[in-house]
Amino acid sequence: MQASKSSYDVVIVGGAVVGSSAAFFLASNPDFKGSILVIEKDWTYARSATALSSSSIRHQFSNAINVQISQFGTEFIREFTKHVAVDGDAPELGFHENGYLFLAGDARGRAVLERNHETQVACGAEITLLEPEALGQRFPWLNLDGLTLGSYGERGEGWFDSSGLMNGFRKKARSLGVEYIEDEVVEITREGDRIVSVTTKGGQTIACGTLVNTSGTRGKKMARLAGLDIPVEPRRRSLFVVSCKTPLPGVVGLTIDPTGVFFRPEGQFYLMGTYPRHDPEVDPEDFDVMHAEFEEEIWPILAERVPAFEAIKVVNSWAGHYDYCTLDHNVILGPHTEVKNFLFANGFSGHGLQQSPAMGRGLSELITYGTFRTLDLSPFGYQRVVANEPFLEDAVI
Incomplete structure (x- = not known):
C-alpha cells in the first residue's frame, strides 16, 4: 500500500x-x-x-x-465514547472497575505496599490498605496464610477491551x-x-x-x-484462561500474589499469568506459549492462594511480549x-x-x-x- x-x-x-x-x-x-x-x-x-x-x-x-x-487513562476510558465517536459511533470498552489487589507476604513486602500507598494517596488515588483479617472479610475465597497486608484499588482500576x-x-x-x-x-x-x-x-x-x-x-x-x-528488548509473557469448577463469590479484582503470579476474572472464566521472570530477550516473532510455566508455577501458586483453583482447566492460552526497558x-x-x-x-x-x-x-x-x-x-x-x-x-x- x-x-x-x-x-x-x-x-x-x-x-x-x-x-x-x-x-x-x-x-x-x-x-x-x-x-x-x-x-x-x-x-x-x-x-x-x-x-x-x-x-x-x-x-x-x-x-x-x-x-x-x-x-x-481511567478518566479517558470513562469518557471514551465522547472522545472518539465518529458519526455517533464508538466502541464500547466494557470497563470492569473491579480494582487491583496486591498482596504482601512478609515484612519487606508490607513496607513496599505502605510506601507505595503513601505515594498513591498523595496523588488522589483511592487505594485501601487491608490487614489480613479485613482481607478475609472482603475476599472470603482468599487463603490468608503468610499474608501480611493487602492493597486494594477501590475505584479507577480494572480491565477493558x-x-x-x-x-x-x-x-x-x-x-x-x-x-x-x-x-x-x-x-x-x-x-x-x-x-x-x-x-x-x-x-x-x-x-x-x-x-x-x-x-x-x-x-x-x-x-x-x-x-x-x-x-529495550522483547520479553515473552504467557497468559492462560481457565475454567473453575467453583466460581469465586463477590467482587474479584486483579489479584497479585506476593510471588508476582496474578489472576483476574475473564467473563465466566479466569485469566492467569505472571511477569516475564524467566525469559531473556526473545525473538519478537516467537509466540510459543510457555505451558510448563503454568504447570510448574502459576497453577501451584494460585491453587494454594485460592483453594477453589485446585480444580481448574485451561481453555485458552497465548503468548505476547513486553517491550521491556532494562x-x-x-x-x-x-x-x-x-x-x-x-x-x-x-x-x-x-x-x-x-x-x-x-x-x-x-x-x-x-x-x-x-x-x-x-x-x-x-x-x-x-x-x-x-x-x-x-x-x-x-x-x-
Missing part, C-alpha cells in the same frame, strides 16, 4: 494503541496544522502487544507520575485526516542530527519532519535503523538527545496499553509546542539513558 504523498510533517512508525493514540491526539490538537502518516506492518494487529495484553489499568504504582498517567481502545483511536484519527498505510519501514535516512526520510518494504521513500517510534517490540530495531540505540522498567519518551526529530515511545514494560492516552497526549504536545503542557513527562526522556540514571518503577507485573 502506497502513501498518497511523498512527504509528511509527522510519520509514526507503529499503528497499535500508542501510535494511534499519538495520531489521535495530534490530529485533535487545534494548534497542529501538519500532515500525519502512520505506517503499520500488520493491519490485523493480531500479534500486537495491544491485542495480546491482559487489558488492564491500575493506579497502584511506586512512582507518582505513573499514578497520574493511569489516572488520566484493549482492541476497542486501539480501534477507537485509529478510526477517529483517520476521520480527522490521519493517513494509515500497511507497510514496513526497512530504512531510515539520517543526515547529521536529523531524520530526513523513511523507506518502506513496498519501495516508497517518504520524507518526514518528525519521526515517532511507536513500534513496540521492534522499537530497538527501528532505532538502530537510524544509528541510535535504546535499552534500565528501569519505564518508557523512554521524547526526542533523542542529538537527533531531535526522532521521538521515542518505547520500553513500556507491560504498561503501554494503560498509559497510551497520556503518552499520546504528551507526544502531541512535544510535537506541537516543543514541551509538555499537561503532565510533565520529561523524567522519561532519553537523557536518562545517556546519563545511565534509572527512573525506577518498582511495581511491575
Whole structure:
C-alpha cells in the first residue's frame, strides 16, 4: 500500500494503541496544522502487544507520575465514547472497575505496599490498605496464610477491551485526516542530527519532519535503523484462561500474589499469568506459549492462594511480549538527545496499553509546542539513558 504523498510533517512508525493514540491526539490538537502518516506492518494487529495484553489499568504504582498517567487513562476510558465517536459511533470498552489487589507476604513486602500507598494517596488515588483479617472479610475465597497486608484499588482500576481502545483511536484519527498505510519501514535516512526520510518494504521513500517510534517490540530495531540505540528488548509473557469448577463469590479484582503470579476474572472464566521472570530477550516473532510455566508455577501458586483453583482447566492460552526497558522498567519518551526529530515511545514494560492516552497526549504536545503542557513527562526522556540514571518503577507485573 502506497502513501498518497511523498512527504509528511509527522510519520509514526507503529499503528497499535500508542501510535494511534499519538495520531489521535495530534490530529485533535487545534494548534497542529501538519500532515500525519502512520505506517503499520500488520493491519490485523493480531500479534500486537495491544491485542495480546491482559487489558488492564491500575493506579497502584511506586512512582507518582505513573499514578497520574493511569489516572488520566481511567478518566479517558470513562469518557471514551465522547472522545472518539465518529458519526455517533464508538466502541464500547466494557470497563470492569473491579480494582487491583496486591498482596504482601512478609515484612519487606508490607513496607513496599505502605510506601507505595503513601505515594498513591498523595496523588488522589483511592487505594485501601487491608490487614489480613479485613482481607478475609472482603475476599472470603482468599487463603490468608503468610499474608501480611493487602492493597486494594477501590475505584479507577480494572480491565477493558484493549482492541476497542486501539480501534477507537485509529478510526477517529483517520476521520480527522490521519493517513494509515500497511507497510514496513526497512530504512531510515539520517543526515547529521536529523531524520530526513523513511523507506518502506513496498519501495516508497517518504520524507518526514518528525519521526515517532511507536513500534513496540521492534522499537530497538527501528532505532538502530537510524544509528541510535535504546535499552529495550522483547520479553515473552504467557497468559492462560481457565475454567473453575467453583466460581469465586463477590467482587474479584486483579489479584497479585506476593510471588508476582496474578489472576483476574475473564467473563465466566479466569485469566492467569505472571511477569516475564524467566525469559531473556526473545525473538519478537516467537509466540510459543510457555505451558510448563503454568504447570510448574502459576497453577501451584494460585491453587494454594485460592483453594477453589485446585480444580481448574485451561481453555485458552497465548503468548505476547513486553517491550521491556532494562534500565528501569519505564518508557523512554521524547526526542533523542542529538537527533531531535526522532521521538521515542518505547520500553513500556507491560504498561503501554494503560498509559497510551497520556503518552499520546504528551507526544502531541512535544510535537506541537516543543514541551509538555499537561503532565510533565520529561523524567522519561532519553537523557536518562545517556546519563545511565534509572527512573525506577518498582511495581511491575
